Amino acid sequence: SVNTQYFIFELKAELNSDKKEKKKEAVKKVIASMTVGKDVSALFPDVVNCMQTDNLELKKLVYLYLMNYAKSQPDMAIMAVNTFVKDCEDPNPLIRALAVRTMGCIRVDKITEYLCEPLRKCLKDEDPYVRKTAAVCVAKLHDINAQLVEDQGFLDTLKDLISDSNPMVVANAVAALSEIAESHPNSNLLDLNPQSINKLLTALNECTEWGQIFILDCLANYTPRDDRESQSICERVTPRLSHANSAVVLSAVKVLMKFMEMLPKDLDYYGTLLKKLAPPLVTLLSAEPELQYVALRNINLIVQKRPEILKHEMKVFFVKYNDPIYVKLEKLDIMIRLASQANIAQVLAELKEYATEVDVDFVRKAVRAIGRCAIKVEQSAERCVSTLLDLIQTKVNYVVQEAIVVIKDIFRKYPNKYESVIATLCENLDSLDEPEARAAMIWIVGEYAERIDNADELLESFLEGFHDESTQVQLQLLTAIVKLFLKKPTETQELVQQVLSLATQDSDNPDLRDRGYIYWRLLSTDPVAAKEVVLAEKPLISEETDLIEPTLLEELICHIGTLASVYHKPPSAFVEGSRGVQHKRIPIRSGSGESSESQDTGGAPGATEAPAAVIPSQGDLLGDLLNLDLTPPTSTAGAPPGPPMPMGGMDLLGGGLDSLVGGGGSLLTPLSLMGSGFGAPAAVMPSSLNAPVGGGLGDLFDLGGGVGMPMGTFVPPKTLWLPAMKGKGLEIMGTFARRAGVIQMEMTLTNKAMSVMTDFAIQFNRNSFGLAPAGPLQVPTPLSPNQTIDVSLPLNNGGPVMKMEPLNNLQVAVKNNIDVFYFSCQYPISMLFVEDGKMDRQVFLATWKDIPNENEAQFQINDCHLNSDAASNKLQGSNVFTIAKRTVEGQDMLYQSMKLTNGICVLTELRVQTGSPTYTVSDRHTHALWVMIPARAGV
């Protein structure tokens, strides 16, 4: 506008004034306009003209302007370069530092070229103030042009500064290096080793509070070599717990929480350290409210990781009337985490008090907390329920609703214990207007329909406005009415028909419709089954539903004090770009004498309980996920999963599969094959037998010239199991081998993504032979981009059994820091042939005869150029044992036996026509079902 133009021209005139004072005032006006967001970039040349002055205040103002506008006017910014370069040589260290500091803030590529020489000088300046400023400037320059910093060798100079005599220079160098290192995860820039750590620890005692934070945050990334080093670092860090600056305290806590993991728990020092951690954490609660909030979010993590630290400090988390709401809500969370039988009375009294406060969110959370106490501390359940009933009597609408929601959970935890309160709950039916509360109430009515006389009326009343209800309520109502019908079928037929038609015909919600149809079909085809399904016993709900998942918790512990610990999210969830993608982990304990190699793999055989506990529970989660997808169709999501089948062929047959076979059989008792030969099994299993046979034997007999192949179990070449496309960059090739009696799953993991991968874990779905990992997946992490590693995972047969199709199919879930990936692969059955499968000749003969001819399968293997002895040797390597051999009419007949891990035996007769590449195999099996197996194994 005209006014703005007027203003600009007026300033222009003032800037070019001869009078110093007037000039300065004009620049001040420019900065003031800049602050409020006015565009004063048009004044660039005039302002830059003021730069050459010996008035430091004016110079600083001009610099401020330059930092703001240089980027938009890069060509003009060059005009300033000469002055900067000159200032970097000024005798006054404050001016030298100012120049190098400002130059780094001018993010113009052309300027950076000119910056290098002055920066190099300043990094070696005699004055520590200049050096500490130059150290930060390297980080600035790296942010603009990383390559330039590397080419100019500034990183090495920066590393040298870690040994500087001045503590503040050290601290800034550490801060700059840490930041640069974050964008180069594998650069080993910080090169932390016992010597450099020692330097940092010395500087820690001498530098400013901020410097101490930089150093502690850097130390936290170090992995001590052994428990002794870990202890000595802890000893030197603990004095920081008494620092007045809360951030110093929290960063020290982070180092201690991490390194403590490496200490043996029976060490006296371990206990001492635990005791030292509580008081400073409590002291943080007397800091200003914003810091209290940060502290509480962190304490929430700490009590999940190590509940013992604060278990006696419940009282300090009691809410004060004047606490800001964000502090109140966090304290409440921690109170519940610390609640135990010992302090429950106090906690409940407090919670009851809070439930009468003003802030709606807080009150709701307090009511919910009472419910959680009931679930967590069984002894208090009764008292909690009566407290909740008292609160319902207040008739405060949101209190009543919240109470009903938690009472539903209490019912699920303690079924058939507190039903007496249902009448009171029903009185409040009309006041419920929130979907969650309505759904909870409907669930209660449905679940206890047989004890509520007018359950049908109650549910019918909800039905009137069915289409206005939220989905949550509709689904619950549908289920509740079906339950009611199954319990009182005579009176409620009409009601159930009404709800089914509402759900299936008048609704456009697919979930609701599907559920409606399922119930309808169930009820119409098999009411008995419907009853079993719908009224099945529900699994009890667990105590703590909101615990942070262990791997995430571990990562967050490594981020104590930072935003990640405030958000309870890994940095990758809220930081853009490459920064923060690295996942941090707690080092694990290894004895003093062990080599560092074992640390690298992250899992020395004697790993401590803690990390070991983390991975299996993660695995459980995966297992659950898999179960959800793969539970047999007869069980519903609500019903408890059946007990895992014990291992072994017997049980397998006796359990899940006898309905298919039509009867069980004991070991080595031949079973008559139903119908003719392959008829029945073929329907169950892939019918094309020839292909796998050919392929299989081809594999086993793939002897080329027989050279170079060591005797031993046949190992098929690795195949692609998980393509990088599906694995978000993780590619897995794999195969199976039997080595020294142990089945090994051998995999080649390749990271084809741009970021590092960590935190690998593996889990199998239940499978035909109960294969399961015998230990955690040991992947040396991090797996850097483009890195490939081979891992071998020993397996055992201890897992749950479920028949797969094909039989040797294995569904695998692999997890890393990025995601969980599923794939399936097939193992050669020969892996399952055990070493003691050699049958006594007599037994073999008797068994062979006992097995009816129908149980015999025959097939030919072509193109096999081995004589019978070589074949016999070859097969022996795969635990296929030749019991006898005879030669009839130019044919070698080999009689062989093999035994599977689950005890089933397979007998074969291998006929080798001398000089012909064709083998004929006849199999007889101890069990008809398994006809498939040897075929797969290629025998």
Added chain:
Amino acid sequence: MIGGLFIYNHKGEVLISRVYRDDIGRNAVDAFRVNVIHARQQVRSPVTNIARTSFFHVKRSNIWLAAVTKQNVNAAMVFEFLYKMCDVMTAYFSKISEENIKNNFVLIYELLDEILDFGYPQNSESGALKTFITQQGIKSQHHSKDEQSQITSQVTGQIGWRREGIKYRRNELFLDVLESVNLLMSPQGQVLSAHVSGRVVMKSYLSGMPECKFGMNDKIVIDKQQGKGATSDDSAKSGKQSIAIDDCTFHQCVRLSKFDSERSISFIPPDGDYELMRYRTTKDIILPFRVIPLVREVGRTKLEVKVVIKSNFKASLLAQKIEVRIPTPLNTSGVQVICMKGKAKYKASDNAIVWKIKRMAGMKESQISAEIELLPTNEKKKWTRPPISMNFEVPFAPSGLKVRYLKVFESKLNYSDHDVIKWVRYIGRSGIYETRC
């Protein structure tokens, strides 16, 4: 690290903005205004994430200070820095107000340039900063070369909080033990929680670079000394007087490793005012007052309240500035009060009866009774009875803390510990001192 720092007035107009990192754009300034300052609901967290940008804010009177970042910064550090920033501004121009900020904007920019470099906090001790950044323009250009290097070595040095060459004609120091005693008591007089948070604040006017050693009746220290062969009489005597400190934190001048190993508090103090230590105790607290409430609901429209306060300390001591706040229901229509001592008034705007007593000696008791008339309401919600709160000031430390000594050594100058004039004062104030009724 911190990407930028904004200061707003209560309307959300930005008074100062300094961006340190390229990833923070101008729109961040508006994002905070719209989503936090102008937000309809009360702010529910001091940390806000808006479009992958995190904002940390603190408020001083009606001024908002916000630090902005896009990285996973050390959140505790950011808040500590913001508080420090407030301290520095207060040290330069006392009150943080819109006017003062506007009048000092050049100074603030200069400070922001100095104490935050690329988002990394640098030395922020106002004592050190004042040696080269002043409200009257920059001093340093007039400094001699020696003075310049003295400034830089102080700003970056081990003792960044004190400059060399300080001289006083009279070497004097003042120690204030300031405690706030917190209590939550049940209506039946059961202590639900009680703690003292104390501070030792020092004003030092000492020449040179004095080495100080501070001693108090810390139970751990006293027990240790007794272990070295004091008579059992002594131990019984001093054992009574020692106190158990739950935890303490120190100014950065205190050598923490020495405290950790020997539990001795040694330091070279900053010049002038500073806080030497903070501590917390929970055991054997002297609760200076006991409040005994009695609330009776007479029908639906009347409440009878009687509150007795008892002073529980030596009769020779006087408590001051006593104030008792008795909350009244929202539908109060009138209040009649009778009190034995002091003045009592019903403050409708506060929904409370405020009873003030100027002075009260120890071992006394006083009483107030009030009749509260209520308007009939049909609101279902019951009145929640907030706790009765109390304010007071007493001339002793409720924790029982006693300063045993503060020794001063300055080897280079010719004054000794005996020449230093030392003053010690104890003040106990109420923190959150509440009794439920």
